[in-house]
Amino acid sequence: MTISNAIKFKNSYAKELHEICERCVPSGFNKSEIVLKNYILAKELGLSKKFVESKECLEIFSGVSIPESSQPIAQGYCGHQFGHFNPQLGDGRAILLGEINNQDIQLKGIGQTPFSRRGDGKSSLGPVLREYIVSEFMHSIKIPTTRALFAIKTNETVMRETEQFGGVLTRVAKSHIRIGTFEYARSKSNKTLKSLADYSINRHYPELNQTDNKYLSFFAAVCDRQALLISKWMSVGFIHGVMNTDNMTISGETIDYGPCAFMNEYNPKTVFSSIDHNGRYAYKNQPAILVWNLAKFAETLIPLVNEESEKSVKQLTEVLQLVMPSYEEYFYKEHFKKLGLEEKSNKNIRIVKDYLSILESNSIDLTSSFRDLSKILVNDKKIKESVFSNIHNFDQWYECWKQELNKNQNLNIAKKMDSINPCYIPRNHIIEEVLMAVMNNDLSELNKFIKILENPFKEISKYQEYTSTPLNSDSNYVTYCGT
Numbered sequence: 382m383t384i385s386n387a388i389k390f391k392n393s394y395a396k397e398l399h400e401i402c403e404r405c406v407p408s409g410f411n412k413s414e415i416v417l418k419n420y421i422l423a424k425e426l427g428l429s430k431k432f433v434e435s436k437e438c439l440e441i442f443s444g445v446s447i448p449e450s451s452q453p454i455a456q457g458y459c460g461h462q463f464g465h466f467n468p469q470l471g472d473g474r475a476i477l478l479g480e481i482n483n484q485d486i487q488l489k490g491i492g493q494t495p496f497s498r499r500g501d502g503k504s505s506l507g508p509v510l511r512e513y514i515v516s517e518f519m520h521s522i523k524i525p526t527t528r529a530l531f532a533i534k535t536n537e538t539v540m541r542e543t544e545q546f547g548g549v550l551t552r553v554a555k556s557h558i559r560i561g562t563f564e565y566a567r568s569k570s571n572k573t574l575k576s577l578a579d580y581s582i583n584r585h586y587p588e589l590n591q592t593d594n595k596y597l598s599f600f601a602a603v604c605d606r607q608a609l610l611i612s613k614w615m616s617v618g619f620i621h622g623v624m625n626t627d628n629m630t631i632s633g634e635t636i637d638y639g640p641c642a643f644m645n646e647y648n649p650k651t652v653f654s655s656i657d658h659n660g661r662y663a664y665k666n667q668p669a670i671l672v673w674n675l676a677k678f679a680e681t682l683i684p685l686v687n688e689e690s691e692k693s694v695k696q697l698t699e700v701l702q703l704v705m706p707s708y709e710e711y712f713y714k715e716h717f718k719k720l721g722l723e724e725k726s727n728k729n730i731r732i733v734k735d736y737l738s739i740l741e742s743n744s745i746d747l748t749s750s751f752r753d754l755s756k757i758l759v760n761d762k763k764i765k766e767s768v769f770s771n772i773h774n775f776d777q778w779y780e781c782w783k784q785e786l787n788k789n790q791n792l793n794i795a796k797k798m799d800s801i802n803p804c805y806i807p808r809n810h811i812i813e814e815v816l817m818a819v820m821n822n823d824l825s826e827l828n829k830f831i832k833i834l835e836n837p838f839k840e841i842s843k844y845q846e847y848t849s850t851p852l853n854s855d856s857n858y859v860t861y862c863g864t
């Protein structure tokens with residue numbers, strides 16, 4: 382282990398919340414290589430290209446060298462997993478190096494920590510690359526998310542169902558504080574809980590320090606950000622796959638890209654995860670699960686909101702009851718934008734509902750539908766080449782939709798639609814192909830795919846194949862937790 386001075390870390394979490402984290406040291410993987418480097422994000426964090434290219438950078442992010450300013454920790458948390466409380470979670474394979482520019486820098490897959498239980502603390506390379514691809518895509522389409530700075534291939538293999546390449550992801554987040562972190566702090570003491578809440582407010586919602594009941598306002602603010610987040614997931618067909626309370630941040634960023642996937646044909650019942658036997662986290666259930674998780678969050682805040690717990694419960698419940706209506710408001714707002722509609726009206730809500738029901742009853746690809754629609758708007762004849770060709774009730778819907786659009790503005794509306802409806806998404810079958818090439822030591826497909834997803838709104842004819850849906854649909858596609 383060597384000590385480096387190349388990066389300056391702050392360690393506010395390690396210092397202020399030491400009751401709910403454990404100091405630990407990354408195992409370190411000698412002779413690793415960085416497979417993916419996010420130069421843009423590195424620059425935002427103040428890391429120069431020269432540094433990113435250096436041996437020192439590789440050594441820090443493969444855990445071989447520890448920056449002198451870093452106090453590495455594993456964070457403790459609990460979680461409700463598939464509805465059942467698990468008091469024994471925490472960063473079992475991730476270590477937080479500290480903060481740069483108020484953002485957490487975490488190494489995921491870096492070896493055992495005090496929270497590893499029986500796990501090896503490692504990750505295989507496939508899920509690391511998958512998280513890199515999908516989280517960076519989410520950022521490209523402006524959905525709040527943790528980011529990926531580096532993906533590293535270690536010199537070791539990890540044993541899963543088969544022997545696989547090992548990997549480490551450098552994850553960057555506004556913070557890694559989860560609902561599960563509050564569940565953990567509450568299990569320690571009210572004092573610890575209060576410290577975590579104060580820390581979270583100062584870090585993410587400092588403006589709330591001025592409000593009458595800052596803990597209640599904090600709850601409302603988290604509810605609001607999460608409602609917005611889930612509405613955005615729903616608008617692009619994103620299925621998280623494991624919406625446990627330990628996988629939901631209080632910053633409102635998407636976190637933990639395990640068995641997540643985007644659906645192709647619009648079917649609200651879609652589930653991809655191998656472990657989600659009852660479809661608890663199916664696409665259509667995500668808003669209700671959000672409310673369920675926020676109820677668990679509310680429970681942790683009872684001691685802070687009011688000295689009398691009955692009053693606390695009442696106040697928190699009132700806020701919780703607003704989550705579903707607020708989610709719906711956001712959901713329609715997202716869809717009005719996607720369909721080029723300007724104002725909220727019952728008629729426009731009907732248009733969105735009817736649109737989605739046409740997609741559902743005809744098993745139409747969600748992503749392509751919005752792109753094809755803008756093409757038809759500019760040129761009616763395009764319908765023949767579109768996903769709507771021969772869809773019997775489409776014409777009627779189309780006329781109804783056009784009536785609500787700003788007259789003579791078709792070209793502008795189509796352009797606007799294309800600027801927010803992605804043409805390219807990380808479709809499951811393409812990710813699989815790209816990862817397969819990597820396992821055969823070919824990185825070219827991976828680099829190309831990442832480049833395409835950096836600007837997913839701009840259609841480029843030579844990348845036509847990346848818009849294709851899987852040959853035999855992917856309703857049987859299965860995703861696995863990234864372990």
Ligand code: AMP
Pocket residue numbers: 470471472473474475496497498499500501502503504628637639862863864
């Ligand atoms: P996740 O599925 O990534 O949300 O992880 C759920 C819990 O299992 C977290 O507490 C992880 O830290 C832990 N975990 C997952 N994989 C491993 C592993 N290979 N070694 C130790 N802990 C792990």
Ligand code: MG
Pocket residue numbers: 627628637
């Ligand atoms: Mg997790």
